[in-house]
Amino acid sequence: MSTEARLELGPSSLTDALYESVRKRIVNGEIPQGEKLTEVRLAGEYNVARPTAKAALERLTALGLLRRTAHKTAVVPVLDQAEIRDLFFSRMTIEKAAVSALAATGEVPADAARAQVAIEYAARDRLFENQVEADIAFHTALVAAVGSRRLSRMHELIIGEVHLTMGQYQAHRKAAPTTVAEEHAAILKAIEDGNPDAAAEHLAYHLEQAQGRLLTTLQQASDEVVPQ
Amino acid sequence: MSTEARLELGPSSLTDALYESVRKRIVNGEIPQGEKLTEVRLAGEYNVARPTAKAALERLTALGLLRRTAHKTAVVPVLDQAEIRDLFFSRMTIEKAAVSALAATGEVPADAARAQVAIEYAARDRLFENQVEADIAFHTALVAAVGSRRLSRMHELIIGEVHLTMGQYQAHRKAAPTTVAEEHAAILKAIEDGNPDAAAEHLAYHLEQAQGRLLTTLQQASDEVVPQ
């Protein structure tokens, strides 16, 4: 179940390309929180038909990168404290299961190791956006390495929102650049040692730290807007 | 986060209604494994426009109730052994987290208790289809009671396939009708006792039993087709 080597060639579909482009703009904060995204606006910006824009919006909505209800326009969500906690609870559930399963085999996934190196470089050079990308890639690689298509799909369902919050609040900037890399290293070490409990433990600590940074940043941001 | 009491009135959207109808037909085995579902066929059967049918197909595909790749017709998937294992691994991950969280509060969700009663009735009267519905409702209620929107969405992503396999193989029929109810009762008891580990344990046992029944039935079915 592990050697599913498929070479992915770029999105050939117009909808795919549109979806990818908008996704990047949202997670990088280029389209800010609370911004409205109408079907006609997208269709106009990219010069595609409205149904195409509609399809892209629907896919983004499915991943939590947009919110919308019937007959209302899609907006980039603003995650409050409770939602960030919910997000990290869900994330913890999936990723704990993933690292435990990996530690049971004792194999450190190559993709995760590569992402780890990328994080170290990005941290050293203060390339914030790259660091976020690599961080997401690291966690995604861990889940993917389990070889469970459904686990990966569930992870995909929430990692978009994680990416979104990291891009918006840029909490990583607040952390000592090497902290994240060290926590990741501890997780990989536990996997290599074949210790599922330790791996889950290190992962839990890492995610709690990340969540803490995020909540702190969120608090500061709201203080700035409403200074008592 | 628990009192989100919204009354759901029938799907007002045409796409929603279509989606719901096809979903039911698939999970009940009315549309058999391997059956092809073209956009025009759906559009014709329900007398809707092709884009509407397309949207419904895409949503079903997202939930794993259909498989399709670009330019190819959607088909009702045939799950093999490996995929059923993957499905139950993913399911176990989510539901274990759910019952553990519930047991931490010690509150038995009312919806789950209701579904449990419905299962007992259905088992007594041998109403197979109701039994499956109630079983799905039981597990869904457990997850929903945690109050995590994202956990529920992830669960939704896989429970459709569970429903599908149960409808197709009708493995519940093979089980002593009361077995399922008893296993469920043990889970609820552990939650009520506020014992997270026991709850997870009972859930794991229950799901392993269910998976075992499914794999056995699958094996028998393939033996019938290819009798050595």
Add this chain to the structure above:
DNA sequence: TCGTGCATTCTTGTCTGACAATCTTAGGAC
């Protein structure tokens, strides 16, 4: 006889244009 290659046909991807239903917003009446 069997395999290869081509053409037809089916199906999906995307577009244009349109109308109805619904939500939002602005303006007017009290």
Add this chain to the structure above:
DNA sequence: GTCCTAAGATTGTCAGACAAGAATGCACGA
């Protein structure tokens, strides 16, 4: 100032159309 109504904006759905990719069957050659 508040409430209600109406116009504008936005989405839901439809019809019809064309292009591109995939699948199928048939003829041809080895």
